[in-house]
Amino acid sequence: MPYQNLRNIREDRDLRQKDLAAVLNVSQNTYSQYETGVIALTAEVLIKLADYYNVSTDYLLDRTDDPSPK
Numbered sequence: 640m641p642y643q644n645l646r647n648i649r650e651d652r653d654l655r656q657k658d659l660a661a662v663l664n665v666s667q668n669t670y671s672q673y674e675t676g677v678i679a680l681t682a683e684v685l686i687k688l689a690d691y692y693n694v695s696t697d698y699l700l701d702r703t704d705d706p707s708p709k
Contacts, residue, residue, distance in 0.1 A: 640676040644701050648692055649674075662691055 649659060660670040663684060672678040680688075680700070689696045694706040 642674055642676060642680070642699060642701055644704075644706075645688070645699050646674050648694065648699075648706070652692075659688070659691075663687060 649656070656670045656674070657667045660667045663670060669678065673680055673684065685696050685699060688699055689708065692699075692706075693708060695703065695708045697703045698706040
């Protein structure tokens, strides 16, 4: 299952997959697989991304359209 909000927020901030891969200390290919849902997001990765973007984890998981952290 692809995570559309994860991709959209990255593109909205003019970031490349390589940039986020560096933040997470993974390869660009691994990050790409997170976005496309080939690899499941771990809790650790999800929290790091939510903190990095200052959004809710539900937003990154496409469970809501509201990016505001609760």
